Amino acid sequence: xxxxxxxxxxxxxxxxxxxxxxxxxxxxxxxxxxxxxxxxxxxxxxxxxxxxxxxxxxxxxxxxxxxxxxxxxxxxxxxxxxxxxxxxxxxxxxxxx
Numbered sequence: 001x002x003x004x005x006x007x008x009x010x011x012x013x014x015x016x017x018x019x020x021x022x023x024x025x026x027x028x029x030x031x032x033x034x035x036x037x038x039x040x041x042x043x044x045x046x047x048x049x050x051x052x053x054x055x056x057x058x059x060x061x062x063x064x065x066x067x068x069x070x071x072x073x074x075x076x077x078x079x080x081x082x083x084x085x086x087x088x089x090x091x092x093x094x095x096x097x
Contacts, residue, residue, distance in 0.1 A: 025054025048078035
C-alpha cells in the first residue's frame with residue numbers, strides 16, 4: 001500500500017493526533033512535521049481528532065513546504081470544518097499574490 005513496484009516507500013500516512021496534545025498552531029511545529037517528508041512522493045496528513053490548526057502551521061505546510069516541494073502530493077484527510085477552512089484560507093492567500 002505504501003510502496004511502489006520497486007519496493008521503495010513512496011507514500012506515508014501521518015496521524016496528527018499521535019503527535020500533538022493540543023491543536024498545532026506554529027510554523028515551528030509544521031517545520032518539525034515536514035522534516036523528511038521530501039523522502040516521499042505522497043503524504044497523507046490525517047487530521048482525525050484535530051479540531052483546529054493555526055494559520056502559521058497551515059501556511060508552512062500547504063504553502064511554503066508545498067511550493068518548495070511541488071512533486072510531493074499532500075493529502076489532508078479527516079478534516080474538521082475549521083481545519084478545512086484554514087487550509088483553504090492559506091491556499092487562497094498564495095493564489096491571490
